[in-house]
Amino acid sequence: MHGYDKYAYEPFAVTVDLAVLTLREGALHVLLVERGQEPYAGRWALPGGFVQPEESAETAARRELAEETGLADVSGLHLEQLRAYSEPGRDPRMRVVSVAFTALLPDPPEPHGGSDAAQARWVPYDAAGPLAFDHDRILADAHERVGARLEYSCLATAFCPPQFTLGELQQVYEAVWGTALDRPNFRRKVLATPGFVEPVPGAARLTGGRGKPAALYRAGPATALHPPLLRPPREGRPA
Amino acid sequence: MHGYDKYAYEPFAVTVDLAVLTLREGALHVLLVERGQEPYAGRWALPGGFVQPEESAETAARRELAEETGLADVSGLHLEQLRAYSEPGRDPRMRVVSVAFTALLPDPPEPHGGSDAAQARWVPYDAAGPLAFDHDRILADAHERVGARLEYSCLATAFCPPQFTLGELQQVYEAVWGTALDRPNFRRKVLATPGFVEPVPGAARLTGGRGKPAALYRAGPATALHPPLLRPPREGRPA
């Protein structure tokens, strides 16, 4: 009840953890760092760090993201708070409450070790083995959140470079959801949603390989998707 | 990067704040407490309190919920984490990170002052004036979250007593969304969703007033709503 003066309170350490997701060659990848010291020395973990005294968790997350990815401007990147993780014992050394964030990157730069010496790598989502601390759960929660938000928001463009083809946009959905989508239907749906994407007027084209060159689009002003683009329901759903 | 040993870290106080929502006479209400001391003395605030050393934020939230509402068993109540609020200066006295939760109650008991002397009251959502701290924002976020979750989950039954009529269930949607719904269509949709509600076999009925008595239902085993029950889109949406 905010009667601060009447209760003793325990000091906590507050950290941020980042589930930084991207697409590399059509597959979902996550940015991981290797721990150099105990506990969980040698294990992979989500990047993160302490919240400094005069910054918010969002600010700390963006600062850590810049440090870990070596990206110059992280100001335009999609960063969204997931939730806080506060189980006692989630860090064996001290009482740590962590605020987890999900970040979405288009073209993934090779991470360069960051401020501390531990190495950072892009790891395919499915190969992100047992992580340190409770980071497996955080990563799974982030994946689920992103998958859900793809349905109702225009956030898929955050995975794409400034100009992209509809095929690339579709790959985002397929990689995150793990399902194949019908191309003509996907195209119809995306183009029918006003403000989702808008064609680049310069009739530009992008050739990645053999077929007919695809038209280029950029993200539109819309943020929500009405009606939503629902992922195909899983088979064997309990009645 | 969890290099705890290499960084100095500031100790934070960690609290929970609760947006406890319920329906009273068809209107959305929120549980508020009156602050007895500075800062914001005399202002209303969301109930909450410090997280104790050996409990998680969820546990702390449930404990506070029991204390504030005087409810005996809060084990079955819907409690969901909203997010963490960590802006520096959100509490003028110290660095406080708060983990906010949303709780949904069916029959609202009159709150009895709780453990500390400050009074607690159910306040109509629209009349929840300027609150202390950043609680206006937390409350708005909670409202938005609940409104969104009504679309895709079966959570509306958490507002209802163990047995309820479809009219009462519809009132939940109308109160949270602030829109009127067509009764036959709502009924068709709810009954067509397997596992959302199931009829009470004792052909029971409930008479609140004049008309034909309504059949009683109870919550079913389903948790998700596929396809979702979308709220009517707002007028004047930007294209």
Next chain:
DNA sequence: CCCTTTTATAGTCACGAGGACTATAAAAGG
């Protein structure tokens, strides 16, 4: 240079969800 392969784009068909609406049933009140 033709023909196949590959990818993008256009279009068709049918079913189902749901918005708008009407009709009937079962209670209370005057």
Next chain:
DNA sequence: CCTTTTATAGTCCTCGTGACTATAAAAGGG
């Protein structure tokens, strides 16, 4: 007994969308 009120049943039509076919425009191979 008739009106009012609320619950429930059913109808019509439109739109979104899954499944599918067809055409266009490139590269590659003989």
